[in-house]
Amino acid sequence: MTFYAFIFYVVAALIIATTALAITRRNLVHAVVYLIFSFLGSAMLFYLFGAPLLAALEVIIYAGAIMVLFLMIIMMVKVESPAERMYPLSQWLPAAGFGLIYLTVGALMVFATPGSEIPLEMALATPKEFALYVFRRHWLSIEVVSLLLLVALIGAFHLGKRKGGNEAEDEV
């Protein structure tokens, strides 16, 4: 086992552990903070797989912007966290069973596929190469994505606008 493989397994264990902790927390703030660690681990994986620009973007956008947005929403509204109840065990067990089947079949499929046991080679896509590639081959998609972000901005603004009238506004 090489040093890089060791790093990969440690980071993978970290990601799975923090995500599992995050999705079982009752307190939403704790869940979001655990998830920030999960996304930082993903950024480390991206760096290990030779995508430094994407690692930086993952930290800035996922762990930074999106999680801060979640934290702001959680702080903005009163959350009744103890009142939340899980589904009963009779609905739980089939879900767990199907999840286990999914995992087993997935693992079998992954290891039965030829070529999946060859270790990945180290490679690096520098930000310059990546940017040239994106803007030479995919400039139209970038424009479409910018349009999508504009639509999201307008939509979020419209939804967040308070309408004067009879709604229960004083709760927020």
Place this chain on the structure above:
Amino acid sequence: MIVPFGHVLLLAGVLFLLGLFCAVARRNLIMMVLGVEIMLNAASIVFVAAALHWKQLEGQVFVLFILAVAATEVSVGLAMIVYAYRRTGSFDPGAYNLLQ
């Protein structure tokens, strides 16, 4: 030399399953959106690893678009959640039974 591609796929599969569990089993709209985020993140891990496996930059380009779509989805989704909270005063998806 890092690890085989299959191990990365397995990690992403487990992560996707955790996100799916979060989106399905939690009865809180914010946690459901968080579950969708976890699933998108698992998909991007596979894309980056596949870009390394086949030595193609397309996978990394796709992760860029996944980041943009995730940001869009979260901003609109959270705005809708706040809107629904103003109308009903609850985050429980079971509380939205206006048509009953």
